[in-house]
Amino acid sequence: MLDTYKKYFRFLVKYRGMFVLFVLMLTVLGVINAINPYFYKLFVEALPEKNYQTILNILILYVGVNLLETGIDVIVYLLGDAVILRAARDVRERVFKKIQDLDFAYHMTNSSGSLISVLKRGDLAYFGMFHELNGLYRILVHLILMLVMFGAINGQIAWLMGASFVISAIASKYLLAYNLTTRKAFNKQEDNVSAVIVDNLINYETVKYFGKEVKEQRRLSKAFVLWIKTLWGFANSFRLIDIVIGLISAAGLWVVLHRTFTLYMSDVIQFSDFILILGFVTSF
Template sequence: MRAYADNDYPSNHKTDWKVIAGLWPYLSEFRGRVGLALVLLVLAKLATVATPVALKYIVDYLDQNRGGELLLWIPVVLVVAYGLLRFGATLFSELRDAVFARVAERAMRRVSLRIFRHLHNRELAFHLDRKTGGLARDIERGTNGISFLLRFTLFNIVPTLLEILMVAGILLVVFNIGYVLAILVAVVVYVLFSIKVTEWRTRFVREANARDNQSNSRAVDSLLNYETVKYFNNEAFEADLYDQDLQDWEQARLKNRLSLAALNTGQALIIGVALIVIMAMAVREVASGEITLGDFTMINAYLIQLFIPLNALGFVYREIRQALVNVERLFGLLGDKPAIEDAPDAAPLRVTSGEVTFEHVHFAYRPDRPILEDVDFRIPAGHTVAVVGASGAGKSTLARLFFRFFDVDAGRITIDGQDIRQVTQDSLRSAIGVVPQDTVLFNDTLYRNLAYGRPDATEAEVYQAARMAHLESFIHSLPDGYETRVGERGLKLSGGEKQRVAIARVILKNPPLLILDEATSSLDSLSEQAILGALKEVSQQRTTLVIAHRLSTIRDADTILVMEGGRIVESGHHNDLLARAGHYARLWEQQHHGGEDGGTEADVTVD
């Protein structure tokens, strides 16, 4: 996933409404709570609007009875009513927030789970291209944006508009249309100014987000490759690159801040001019006796009461625009369909004997670079077929196609006659166990990493899998044993130890089909012999595809396929292939003379 520049985020009001409409499912789940929250919202606004009326009567009573007989209980009752109205406005607002809290938090939970599942359903190519740091930022901002939109759209924009209408109605009935017109003009000018300037500065918000993604991706990528940075003494180089990204972020944030200052200043000017005009009108009418001092106080209270939330409305609109940008990106991720999906009529895979066939398979990661051409072979049930060849020959691609990380361009792959594209991915992958060349572990305990092969396995089964993978003596030598934490990506373990964990996981999973992709490449000779025995035991009665570099590890395979340039150029048993003095014999000779570990290639590139 790349960093997105400003022009990657076209401003589109149709998209904005589509994003807002996409929030409805999260509201519809709690219709009752939303309805109750709206009722409480109206009650809070009624109390808020009634407060200046009580204040008017208090001032008028005190003003009209100065120097005369004053009945103390009347202003006391009015003051109590004023205080209760103030309290009621706050109480109903807090109750509204408490009632709605479950809706917003559940929405964040739902969308977080949805995006998590969606990302796991995306094809391997997406995850090979993504930038983890930027993706994490997008998810974090998007989920927070959904909560913000739900809360503030309902509880800031709607109540502010409701309050404007209520106040305008009271001023029209109690006073004259001049006050209503002045307020409406101020509101319209304020809203139009806020919208226009906010639209102008939205590009700076998008650019700041893009630069934030870029710098965060750089930091995460560098830290994940900590050892590589150290190997080449490139700490300063990495810091310089990170600082360049931070400089871009700083500039984008500066533009954002300056444009925000311009917006705030303009909004304050509009409010200030409106206050001067309306208060001047009220002062003139008080002086002429057209309205009372209490009326003047009520008008002043309404203006303060109205322009404070209106000013907040400007802030909310700015934040809503930013939240829309964030949620748009999140919904964009959710809208991208996985390249590998189950067929509409996909059925669960039924493994009877476990025969696997590759029928005239063609495949290319890119149209201009074919990887496999007319690959055709069969793995009989319970047999082991090994694939060897130079790096880039297409060996690992066979395993990826078999596991359906990618789909073939032509031909098909079948298991017991069932095209793997016509069965569910879940059932297919449940039937296949993989020991990869590069094992990555979770930052958790050894036990949990082992049990990941079958999370519902018993302790006894986990311990047995560890024994079969020749891990038990190593684990018992650790101070914390099975509770030892393995570190980020398993960095606290050696390559061989991680690979034995991978083997133990597959033993625990107990699948009918196996893929061994350089399963012993990180082991020393003694460990390799021990693991080969375990793998041989595990692969018995299972259909096994072995991707191999060390030819000595696959001498006992039922069939060995030699690949070159994406094609199978030789096949047969070890001794037969040596007797032919062809490609396999040359590879064997190279490894034999160069040492078992010193062949001409290590086969670690992406085929």
């Protein structure tokens, strides 16, 4: 897995300046997005005082931060596209060169259809990996800021939230390993289906000349049997992730909010702190 990430980042850091700027802006975006619940605390503290100017200042700041978030979000996507489009082009050129460097025997013993399927899947995977890792990075920024905020209010809340995240991360490790196993099994069958379809099109004249249309249709139908089976396994692995992570998240939410409620009833924290914590855990 580490080797995969090294290969992935090798093409991105080729455009180091733009990539670093992209990461910096993504970090700023993550921070701005994460601090929104803090405004709930400010509003709760200011509204009972009925100080028009104070409330108006908070409102202006809140709207301004949201406008800033929108602008930075656009910039982040522009920078990200500028990096990933160039990197994806470089990846395709490198893969194409690799295929050209392979000997004739390799191409004779491998289906053109399966190779095309692998190439297409590789293109989609590179873009998908880029966006998924960006999302995970924003979650990490959100988590760090949230733990800092919770620690400033009460250390117990920060530890409980951190423990919930660690348990989710450990469970995710095994769930993703299972997901990858089912994905590999499905990819193999997807390549087989693509091989039948593409090879049939490449040899279309031969198939028509010898009247093998029915035989080719049966080949495709047979290939789809395992394709459907492995696709169900792959799809159900996501349902398993949803169930397990959902249960862990719900348990963590209960523990954190119950402890927060207990601290509030004991006058350890203020009502505005309770709203802040509630805002963070429901937006995470």
